[in-house]
Amino acid sequence: MKALRIALMALGALALLAALALAFALHAAHASGWALAVIALASLATWVYLSPRFMAWRYIVPGALAAAIFIVFPMAYTLGISFTNYSGEHLLSFERATNVLLERGEGDGRSMAFALEALANGQHRLDFIGDDGKHYASAPFKLGDAVRLPLLDEPAGKEAPATDLRALTADVPALRRITALLPDGSEMRLLSLRRFAVERPAYVRVGDDALRATRDGATLTTDHAQGWWRRADGTPVTPGFRATVGIANYRSIFTEARFYQPFARVFAWTVAFASLNTLFTFTIGLLLAVALNWPALKGRPGYRIALFLPYAVPAFISIPVFRGLFNENLGEINLVLFQLFGVRPGWFSDATLARSMVLIVNTWLGYPYMMILCMGLIKAIPDELYEASSLVGAGPLMNLWRITLPLIGRPMAPLLVASFASNFNNLTLVALLTNGAPDYLDTAVPVGATDLLASYTYRIAFQDSGQHYALACAIASIVFLIVATLAVANLRLFKVGQSAR
Amino acid sequence: MAVVAPPNQRWRVIAVHAALIVFVVLTMLPLLMILSISLRPGNFAGGSLIPKALTLDHWKLALGMSVLGPDGKWEAPPFPVLQWIANSMKVAFVSAAVALLLSVTSAYAFARMRFRGKGLTLDALLLLQMFPSVLALVAIYALFDRIGDWVPWLGLNSHWSLVLAYSGGIAQYVWLIKGYFESLPVELEEAAAVDGATPLVAFVRVLLPLAGPILAVVFVLAFLSAMIEYPIASVLLHEESQLTLAVGSRLFLFNQRYLWGDFAATAILAGLPLTLLFLFTQRWLVSGLSAGAVKG
Numbered sequence: 001m002k003a004l005r006i007a008l009m010a011l012g013a014l015a016l017l018a019a020l021a022l023a024f025a026l027h028a029a030h031a032s033g034w035a036l037a038v039i040a041l042a043s044l045a046t047w048v049y050l051s052p053r054f055m056a057w058r059y060i061v062p063g064a065l066a067a068a069i070f071i072v073f074p075m076a077y078t079l080g081i082s083f084t085n086y087s088g089e090h091l092l093s094f095e096r097a098t099n100v101l102l103e104r105g106e107g108d109g110r111s112m113a114f115a116l117e118a119l120a121n122g123q124h125r126l127d128f129i130g131d132d133g134k135h136y137a138s139a140p141f142k143l144g145d146a147v148r149l150p151l152l153d154e155p156a157g158k159e160a161p162a163t164d165l166r167a168l169t170a171d172v173p174a175l176r177r178i179t180a181l182l183p184d185g186s187e188m189r190l191l192s193l194r195r196f197a198v199e200r201p202a203y204v205r206v207g208d209d210a211l212r213a214t215r216d217g218a219t220l221t222t223d224h225a226q227g228w229w230r231r232a233d234g235t236p237v238t239p240g241f242r243a244t245v246g247i248a249n250y251r252s253i254f255t256e257a258r259f260y261q262p263f264a265r266v267f268a269w270t271v272a273f274a275s276l277n278t279l280f281t282f283t284i285g286l287l288l289a290v291a292l293n294w295p296a297l298k299g300r301p302g303y304r305i306a307l308f309l310p311y312a313v314p315a316f317i318s319i320p321v322f323r324g325l326f327n328e329n330l331g332e333i334n335l336v337l338f339q340l341f342g343v344r345p346g347w348f349s350d351a352t353l354a355r356s357m358v359l360i361v362n363t364w365l366g367y368p369y370m371m372i373l374c375m376g377l378i379k380a381i382p383d384e385l386y387e388a389s390s391l392v393g394a395g396p397l398m399n400l401w402r403i404t405l406p407l408i409g410r411p412m413a414p415l416l417v418a419s420f421a422s423n424f425n426n427l428t429l430v431a432l433l434t435n436g437a438p439d440y441l442d443t444a445v446p447v448g449a450t451d452l453l454a455s456y457t458y459r460i461a462f463q464d465s466g467q468h469y470a471l472a473c474a475i476a477s478i479v480f481l482i483v484a485t486l487a488v489a490n491l492r493l494f495k496v497g498q499s500a501r
Numbered sequence: 502m503a504v505v506a507p508p509n510q511r512w513r514v515i516a517v518h519a520a521l522i523v524f525v526v527l528t529m530l531p532l533l534m535i536l537s538i539s540l541r542p543g544n545f546a547g548g549s550l551i552p553k554a555l556t557l558d559h560w561k562l563a564l565g566m567s568v569l570g571p572d573g574k575w576e577a578p579p580f581p582v583l584q585w586i587a588n589s590m591k592v593a594f595v596s597a598a599v600a601l602l603l604s605v606t607s608a609y610a611f612a613r614m615r616f617r618g619k620g621l622t623l624d625a626l627l628l629l630q631m632f633p634s635v636l637a638l639v640a641i642y643a644l645f646d647r648i649g650d651w652v653p654w655l656g657l658n659s660h661w662s663l664v665l666a667y668s669g670g671i672a673q674y675v676w677l678i679k680g681y682f683e684s685l686p687v688e689l690e691e692a693a694a695v696d697g698a699t700p701l702v703a704f705v706r707v708l709l710p711l712a713g714p715i716l717a718v719v720f721v722l723a724f725l726s727a728m729i730e731y732p733i734a735s736v737l738l739h740e741e742s743q744l745t746l747a748v749g750s751r752l753f754l755f756n757q758r759y760l761w762g763d764f765a766a767t768a769i770l771a772g773l774p775l776t777l778l779f780l781f782t783q784r785w786l787v788s789g790l791s792a793g794a795v796k797g
Contacts (some may be wrong), residue, residue: 004705025651053699059610060622063603063671070669071629074637074644081639288524291517296510305780306525312583312779313532314729316747319770321535323754323759332534364528372783396513418631427635432751454635461639462736469639475637487631491624 012049016042030095041065063315065241075480076462082474083251088467090227090240097241101211101220104202105189112136112188116143116168116175126180127154128188128196138180153183163372168193249474258444262456265440270452273358274423278416280363285370286408290400292371293378304375311368319432322361348437351449358450362429366419373415377408414493421486425479430455445471453479539765559766579760580749580769581742589728589745592660595725596667601716604671608678609704613690630672635732641666642736658740666733670726674719681715682708721782728775746771 021040026035031127048054048061078250084090090249117125123140128137128151129285135154141147168175172190180188180196191197203211203220211220211229220229220237227243252259288307310318325331326347334344347357385403394402428438436448446464447456453475461472539559541552545705562578570576610616611623634641642657645666650655678687689711690703698706709716731747738744750771753764 005701009664022651029651053615056610056614056616056619059606059614059704063607064677066599066603066668067626067629068669069669070641070666071632071634071637074634074640075632077640081643086643142725187570288521291521294517296514297517303521303525305522306529308780308783309532309776312527312776312783313772314747314775314779316729316731316750317768317775318531320750320754320764321507321531321768324538324764325531325534327754327759327761330759330761332538364531421631422633425633427633431735432731453736454633458638458732460637462642469643473639476639479636480632483632483636484628486627490631491627 008432016046019045021383033226054377067410078473078480079477081470082477083240083244083246084470085227085240085245085248086242086469086473087390087471088465089238090242091322091467092241092242094222094227094243097229098205098211100239101203101237102201102205105201106200106215107191107197107199108186109198111191111195113194114196116171126151126178128180136182143171144174144177148179148181155489165193241482245470249471250478252471253474253478259471260442262440262445262447265449266447266451266453266456269355270424271357273362273426274420276359277362277366277423278420280359281366281370281419282374282412282416284363284367285372286404287372288367288371289374289378290396290404292375307371310364310369311366311372315365315428316432318365319361319429322364323433326357326412348434351438354434354438354448354450358429358433361433362423362426365429366423370419373412374408377411378404381407393489410496413496414490416491421483421490424452424483424486426452427454427455427458431458435459505761535765535768538762539769541762544760544762546778559762560770562763563766563770565757579758580752580767582746582749582770584742585744585749586771588660588743589747592663592667592734592745595660596664596727597720599664599668600671600674600723603668604674605678605709605712605716607671608682609674609708611675612679612682613687613704613708614700626672626675630670634666634670638732638736641733645737657737658743660743662735662737663727663745666737667727667730674723677719677722678715681712685711706781707758718782725775725779725782731773739787748797 019038023035023038023042026032026038030452044067045061048057112128113129117127119125119140121140122142124143126138126149128136136151136247137154138149138151141149172193175190178190182188182198186198186200188196189199198458200214202214204214206212206219209222212218213220213231218231220231222228223230223236224243226245227240229240230236253263254260288372291297292304292307294300297303325333328334328346328348329342331347334347338344345353347353363441381404385407386399389399389403430452434448434450436446436459438450439446439448445460445466445468447459451459457472457475457479460466460468460475537552540555540557540558542554542558562576563582565578565581565583567575567577569788611619611703645655645657645662649659649663653659654661655665685708689707690698693703693707694700728745729747730745734745735748738748740751750767752759753767
């Protein structure tokens with residue numbers, strides 16, 4: 001036991017050191033806010049582990065910390081991103097975007113022919129001939145190093161030695177690392193296999209929030225509200241940077257037609273999908289559970305396993321299986337339908353058919369769960385109730401309505417809400433089955449008839465070329481609100497179900 | 502149940518049997534079709550449920566072996582399926598171990614200790630479970646993108662990032678283990694405490710040895726949930742050699758490259774062990790999911 005204690009202490013010390021190292025690395029990377037957060041968390045954890053008052057928390061902190069960092073923090077971060085313009089156009093921080101501009105070079109139109117001369121001692125020399133006939137040459141240098149070579153005037157008239165272009169091609173990577181300095185101070189870099197070109201920085205910093213364009217002397221100023229460096233006439237210069245834009249994303253979702261129309265369609269379908277699916281799976285599951293709890297029926301264990309099977313097959317296998325079976329031209333389902341009825345329904349091109357298919361597949365996936373839950377609950381109903389009802393001549397339907405449903409209703413309620421909530425966000429189903437297809441043709445962002453809110457945000461962020469991360473986060477935050485309402489409702493129902501017993 | 506059997510009982514039983522059989526056949530049909538497709542030559546629909554000619558080509562490709570095509574050329578496996586399976590197993594094993602470690606300690610404190618904020622924390626855990634990570638995918642992506650700037654082996658495209666991302670979802674397991682601990686008599690640890698054992702000693706020496714079954718179940722559940730997780734893995738992993746099976750398996754069915762037969766063989770190869778494992782543990786899973794509702 002002593003060994004265990006020492007091992008745990010060592011582990012704790014190690015974790016503390018790791019946290020400090022992380023904080024230091026963060027600080028070095030100019031993310032002092034994050035560094036402070038890490039130190040705060042680490043000291044909180046240390047306090048918990050040293051003070052006897054927090055005996056119980058010692059056992060909880062690791063799990064709670066994991067949940068806090070990888071569940072709670074991403075949710076808060078999602079909300080945070082939704083107030084920014086984070087997207088493909090505004091990927092970098094202000095500092096990084098500014099540095100990209102400052103490091104950008106441009107030619108000023110001057111370039112000159114060059115020749116690479118191999119010297120006897122393994123070193124090389126560069127000779128240049130300007131278009132005006134002036135000659136320059138570098139001192140001998142070692143090819144392959146990143147060097148800045150000052151060039152000296154050479155007497156005119158000397159012909160540069162001819163170079164073997166094929167050999168030169170192999171030297172291109174080394175030549176790219178060379179900066180040649182003309183006597184007037186301008187810098188030249190490799191332009192092509194035959195020429196070096198004068199290159200100068202495209203932008204020079206002239207103030208905290210001002211850059212000057214070298215080409216035309218124009219001044220660039222920052223637009224922190226929208227995350228751009230702008231010229232005086234307002235044209236933005238890429239790349240943009242991340243900026244806080246307040247509720248702009250939410251405003252676009254609710255006021256701009258190109259965003260609220262797809263949002264409204266997707267929202268309506270999401271609610272319909274989650275409700276219909278909960279209804280279908282519960283109905284089928286309940287009926288099957290009632291049948292499987294009927295003692296007069298023989299062979300019930302066999303039925304039970306067969307009926308449960310769809311739930312046991314991993315969804316990432318069964319969903320693509322259906323994707324293949326429903327394939328319009330190559331799938332087995334259309335093959336059978338064509339042979340029987342001469343039709344090939346467009347399961348992926350017609351909105352209604354696609355939605356029916358999504359519902360069919362998800363009902364197939366989900367009914368066994370409801371069946372198992374209902375079976376457990378029905379078993380707990382005392383037999384005397386059914387005996388009494390059969391004495392007064394009630395039929396099976398009457399039993400279902402008057403005894404079974406009312407008695408399993410209360411414990412089932414939170415589970416039905418949970419099923420609704422999880423189907424509300426059933427990204428895996430849509431991503432693997434239809435990927436939203438068929439897509440609407442009249443929307444600015446890619447979105448389809450079977451897209452749920454979750455898959456809609458996924459597509460906006462990760463599949464659209466615009467990488468609209470912030471917009472996706474804004475939509476996700478709205479869904480969070482909906483899920484939070486459902487979660488609280490669920491907890492209430494759960495508590496009611498518990499206290500009733 | 503019924504003391505008085507109604508006169509039409511026999512017909513009812515037959516009708517229910519018939520309905521159940523039709524339903525079972527309908528639900529099993531896709532699974533049978535997949536078996537037949539995996540044994541049928543070619544990658545396109547062939548027509549009959551019972552294949553006219555049998556071939557093991559799809560299976561060989563799934564197992565990473567090259568096959569001789571009809572045109573006399575050797576055909577290499579389209580995807581590194583075995584590599585994907587190995588990736589999935591690695592991620593699932595490590596994250597199951599992490600989940601077990603994190604949840605069993607928390608569950609002990611929740612089951613056996615009295616402290617301020619206990620009810621609140623338990624409620625919070627229950628609420629968190631309802632929030633799906635699919636809504637925070639952008640934030641998770643951005644988080645690991647940043648982490649990768651400082652610690653490359655924890656960044657995007659690494660399996661450790663996936664393990665970390667999964668380590669937060671332990672609420673369900675905490676509740677499951679807590680319920681089991683509460684079913685064990687507290688007197689055992691009290692006796693140990695009388696003998697001078699600290700809570701840590703009582704936990705490790707008395708409670709843990711008794712909790713073997715539930716620990717195994719939680720491990721298998723965490724393992725399975727990591728094996729089948731799609732959204733987070735699809736966002737964090739991009740390189741073909743790094744993919745998990747759940748992400749890789751969607752690459753088989755694109756209209757430009759439709760590998761129906763190869764997919765079928767892979768599906769059975771990967772799906773069958775997971776299905777059996779799940780069938781084996783589903784009893785505990787379901788009782789855990791409905792624990793609050795059924796047992797109270």
